[in-house]
Amino acid sequence: MERSVIIVAGGSGKRMGSTLPKQFLLLKGRPLLFWTIRAFHRFDPAMQLIVVLPKEQMEAWEARCAAHDFQVPHTVVAGGPERFHSVKEGLREVHHNGLVAVHDGVRPLVPEELIANCLRAAERHGAAIPVVPMSSSVRAVEGASSHAVDRTALRVVQTPQCFQVPILRTAFELPYDPAFTDEATLVERTGAVVHLVEGAGQNIKVTTPVDLEIAEVLLRGVPL
């Protein structure tokens, strides 16, 4: 079955306190996004790799690929104003009815086994996403007050979110709604059921300078 991954790298670097977009920050001397692309390429060299970047970053990205001699073949697509639009643009590059994964560009540490498990579950169930237990106490804020929330039923959602391509295509025919924080939410709106797969603790989202240091440690001993 044909497989594609849409890697969404829309960040502007604001939360990093940096003017450099997150996906360009150096991790072990290479742009963070290299590592993310590499993870999927290692998992399956035949997988179609689609990278969605803000239009204004595309030239800089090509320059970096050349400067670092980054050889993994991938298609670069210009994104839209929100993640929804960016993934939709990426999906236009998928020309088969097999499986598609949508992955955060800033999750460079995704284990191959997790990619495999998610794709397998999507093949069987239509839609599958990785989740991990909520390990912290959680509160809900309402105006000036807040209250404790029972965390035992909560799960933290990761990526790759994996789908049979026709299911994701149908979902992206829906009009944009700010409530779509991830593809699973969107797919559910069409009536599809999202299957949960066990995620991985190391599959962190690199969004702060501390996360970048953490990612360096976790990538110790991993060649690009």
Next chain:
Amino acid sequence: MERSVIIVAGGSGKRMGSTLPKQFLLLKGRPLLFWTIRAFHRFDPAMQLIVVLPKEQMEAWEARCAAHDFQVPHTVVAGGPERFHSVKEGLREVHHNGLVAVHDGVRPLVPEELIANCLRAAERHGAAIPVVPMSSSVRAVEGASSHAVDRTALRVVQTPQCFQVPILRTAFELPYDPAFTDEATLVERTGAVVHLVEGAGQNIKVTTPVDLEIAEVLLRGVPL
């Protein structure tokens, strides 16, 4: 105003895949719990430090303090079956009506500024806890199905949870309830309002081997 901290170290090491309790694992060559105790001692050398340990670990703890020549004065108290009982035991050692912080033994990276902010807010408002935004998508599981949860109103709760001593004493007169996952939940049950303070990303809970590696990085350059 007099100040105490109750550092709760009840872990058995199960999640670490280790037979050694989490608080005894070595972080930069010293037991993790040393770093936690040290953080409060550095913040205020006059603060009363109460460490709650499972009874069967007390002897091993004393041996480690001697072996590593750990000089920070602290009171060790035997804990109970659940966190509730352990904190209650610790609270018996607080003999003033000033402020008390309750802190996870496995959060060795708590910044001094965060301790200061929480205690200040507790002095003013009675009860104050640090929280950080929920940076991930969240789902709620119900039997075999799950649904997306709006994360914008959710906050992840950290420690130190800080209180005016009489408020916490009143709360600990309540009977034990498994729903008390933290002291804030308990205090609210008495009608007190819990004030939220901005937490810190680096104030992580060390509960997995990956977290331990992360903590090593974050403590780089910090002397014990």
